[in-house]
Amino acid sequence: MPAARRAEPVTFAPPRGSPLAQAEASLLVLLTASELHEPTAPAAKAYRASMRARAQEMMAAGGAEALDYLLARIRAADPAKADVREAILETAWSGLPGWRA
8 A cells, every 4th residue: 555645734934035035045055956866965065055054044034843844835836846856954053052952
């Protein structure tokens, strides 16, 4: 029997030009670029460092809830890549205070 798919939460787009919209756009660009590289490649590490910096900015502005929101938006943007992108973000955001342990 196939594994049950988890239901994606419904999220609404942030206001155009808002810090959340800008963070979402930059994370999607960084993820797209990162997917072209092996996880241990210097470029992939640099992209993850940039993703972490964006996460720190969002944590300062909106706490862990902002990251949960961004993760839901990123998963919804391309469901076929959702699990891979979440794994990349989990790696990039690992150890951030207040983020998932």
